Amino acid sequence: MNRLFRTVSTRYHRSSVLFKLLIVNMIFIILLTTLLGFNYSYLKTNVKEQVLRTNEGFLKQLSGDLSGEWLEIRNMIYNFSVSLDTKLLSNNPKNSRSYYPTLMAYKNKITQSNLQLPFRAQISTYFPNQDLVISSDGTRSLSVFYKNLDVKNGGETCRCLLQDELEHLYNFRNTIVFSYRLFPEGYIFVQIAKAELLAYLNNQTMLLDNVIVISDRENQLFVSTATLDPAIAEQRLPEFKGPLIINGNKYTPISQTDPLFTYTVLFSESQMQEKLKKANGYTFVLFALFFAVNLGFLFVNWSMFRPLRLMARTFNQWTTGPATKNEFAILSDTFKELNSATVSMKQEITEQADILEHNALLRLSTDENYTMKPHINRMLSVKYDSYAILTVIEESSQGQSVTLYAPLLEAALSQSRPYIRLHAHSDKSIFITSCSDTNALEALVSRVFDSCPDPVDNMLVFCGISSIHTRLEDIGKALRESTDAIDKHVPNLTHLKSVILYQDRNSDQAAVIHLSIDKEQELVNYTLKGNTETLQQFFDKTIQKTFKNLTFEQFRNMLRYLHDLLLVIMNSKKISVEEVWDVPPAFSHTYHLQYLFRQIQEGYFLVAKRSALPITPLLEQINQYIDKHYANPDLSLTLIADHLAITHVYLSTYFKKHSGYNLNYYMHLVRIQAAIRLIQSHPNMTMKDIAEQVGYSNAGTFIRHFKKISGTTPTQHVRLQQE
Template identity: 20%
Template structure:
């Protein structure tokens, strides 16, 4: 009782100091978390800033630019998709063309900042002005951002309360990146005080964030640099300056609030004192009167039972119950130990995932669990065959988990220190710290035998990395191993890939084949297009090309179709459902999948092209018909315009507007296509082919033929006949 009384007196005298210390620790913790997070966002944005695709994007054009825009967009989505970074969007603002690129796609800068991320504090002129500023990284005060409907009378949607963080570099002033940090999410994640009055000031003392709206600096007292709190006008100001940013973090707590806390704690301590006195007296009496001898008996029983069964004979009902409960506790403890071991494995798995994705988990101890020895990665990718989807009535999740469980348990028998985790829906990763090629080869041989039993339903692609030294970057090593998956051959067998094939060239269409493809696509000739692609796929199958090369070929054909639609001014909605299937192309494992995709794409594209051609235009129809009939004769703009009773200038402008092609280019295109056909189907001399296709000068014919096909007529005839013989 004396101890309880002394404790009460001590805590009563020191409770105000403890509350002040508690609030000082809170603001210190909050400032540290904000500082760490600002550094994390800065690293993520600079990683995006110096991304190779972003650098190449400024110089690219045409199909290459479309592909780069899409890849950079996916990288932005991956960065801001991390829920722990609290960034709503990362926006790349280019100086040239007022273009922006973000997770919602490409937009004009004015459109983005006046419709999708509109703010009265940050109009479009503000973002234009940032190109002339000399800082490398700067955070601006929070502001409420809105999204305006495309309709004038549409609703205005609140996007959120964001803190714009602008980053750029003096080496490249052609663009900068804006990270829209969610102010409310940051506050909820890092602020620990029960009082919600919180302010962040920048180095100049201007407010960046405030829970009650941006306050004016004049409303705050001067904060001494040698203290951590200030009492002024019955209000406590707890503050801390960030070591990296120089920002000042302030918690504002009224003195009345602290006094109220003190009163509550005093009452609580007093009640606890009274209760402790009562409990002490009661327990003392019970133990002295009834529990002395039974306790000795219980201790003796525990010592002789070895922890297996503590129950013993006793006339005291309470001790029978204690014996039963202790036995249950021992069994529960065993289950807890087993569960704890399993959770330790899960914690290690999460630590690896965090390290792979460079996510700060707030627990350095977890990262320390990862071995610092040399290591190698093994990535397994499961591909389910058509028969699985036809016969199985459930999703592949349970089967994937069974495969993962088998690999994990079997690999632990060979490499006890290894760890296997599932990183994607169809991908698993094994981390092996013991570098022993002979044991790994033996394990892979046994694994292939097991997988062969279910070869009708799925196959594995196994990428085995070389041994990486401990100093090698963890994420880079993982990315190198994942790239090996693209080196598998296109077939239905389980394959093990250990190194890159080293092939630089991709078997895309030749210049002559591209010309043939473009001509047939413009004419809507589905069968000719499919025949051309079928021959190219057959050639790739004979040469055992890799999945990566098939994917590049697939993307190239899609880009050609989209480019043709752009030139012909056609709506891509006709082919959009097919193009959306590109997301599943990674699961293609045979030529028939690519043939099916090309068939769906080209049938839809040619139907749209032919449908567009049915929209008759008397002027264009006459020009096309006249050129097709008189291509071998001298054709000029004025001759055709005279037949139509219009001027040559008007016909030139009209033809360009309707077809997207110059009149003279169209004539040359028709003549070169006729010349190609004669070169392939006849044995006429080159001079005769030139004359028959409308060119009286052999030099003009050779120059124009090379412009359209990329090679002289003689070489075109020889190469095409060689390809036909190979096919």
């Protein structure tokens, strides 16, 4: 071996200068190729593993959150099933004096429970012995409940909710219904609008460009944030091998299953991976360019062997000698290319390091137990030894997300301190920046906001700034603080551009604010009566007074409450959402309070105007319905209200005002008048038969009401007729 090495070394020293240059260049090219290949393989594997771990952590958190929400719904149903109020109402006869107060208290309890449920779920209770489905917006028969469910699901018909299982989950076009059986009889239904669940899932996918699919254990598709091909939807995604093609993009599925659902996340190559591929592509282009330049250099000097040998002899003698113009030009161009390639490679390496840091911070913001790579942790700890999170919300006067001030703020941050923009695909712009004084950071943001006048009238610009943190593991907490800074501050509706510092004392404020029962009924009456002037005064005085000193979060929840109340009124008047708004208010992603308030107020005025239009008088509809159905023993105030799609309180008040009669008294009056006609036309009929034909299941009740209305008993009336 030693002899072989000496032989090769001797031949190398005896070879020409050109041959030596060729050998050195080939060795350099081989080493560079190996280094670039190792760099490409390492970065590709490392980023791919980090993206996979990020998505697995995202799926674990998402499935855990959704499982917790489902558990909360099931616990609420169980509490209802064993509550004393449910037992008392189920066993309370409808004709007892305490029935209606008990029913009203039960409906109020349902309303309070609905406010606590996720996804704006709605609870309804069905008692077969009363044939009533009790909800927060009224009571109705099971058949009417089914019809309303059909309308919500675009005509999809179902009469299948009364099953023998203890609990069952139903998947409709627009609604998910969870049924729980009561003992000894009855059911509790929970309706969840798929639109609300989709809004929650879409909000979760803002951080990562993913598709979320929820299906049951039999692979029946419930919800997907993207439109799936039917052939894909019918397959079991957890068992699917290889990537899926959706809208021309490749997605890889990962799944997790709980007792109710299977959660599947389809993740694609993110922009970070695309940028990494692009960076490595530039690296290989530069390598190819360098290789071509070296080959050209060797080829040119091959034809100029004598000048090259003279130049080598000059260098060996350590004397400076003139070189040819052609050689110096080639050397100069070669070094320029090398310098350019070095600068480009440094830029690409810097970009790749930024990608890894960005990916690590994203993962850490969703999973505080995530352990970063040591070298990434060191780099981030040096940059962000103390930091704060900025959340910027920008919306036009129509509540649409815009991005005008975020680029200006990003430019200002780049000139003063290290920062990273965490994600840019949501309706918010979120930055992490090095910071030791939040007041100085607030002043910087204010200068940026004041430096540019609003390009759009009534544009909303909020910037929430978290407190200062020193541990990178607290980035999730800092992110929540920057959002809480906006949610917990008291907004000034005349000043739509604000910079808000996080204040810990605001964290425990109540989030849900609503009108009193009297004010709510007052608002409903003004709207249903079509009195727009009184309605305007109500909004100018009561509503403005209620909104005073509310936090941003409380303000939005109050507007959501008024919106839900308006939907109930619209449903009672058979007015669709499309008739009121071209674009309905979107509370899931709109923060412009002026726009939301204006939309809701205009909705109330439009419904009030519709209520004032001349239509078939309600009194006539009530009389016609009673005349047609008085023989029905179950005819009641609630049944008539459900048929007319109005509340029973409004029905009773309206009938008393326009007819002068109590509605229950009028129903008995119609029945007794019908009984008198039967007695006159069929004098041989028994009192029991007459009572049954006019809607009384009990002859004693019939005789009592007959005497109360006519002044005589039925027998006395027959005797008077015969005389």
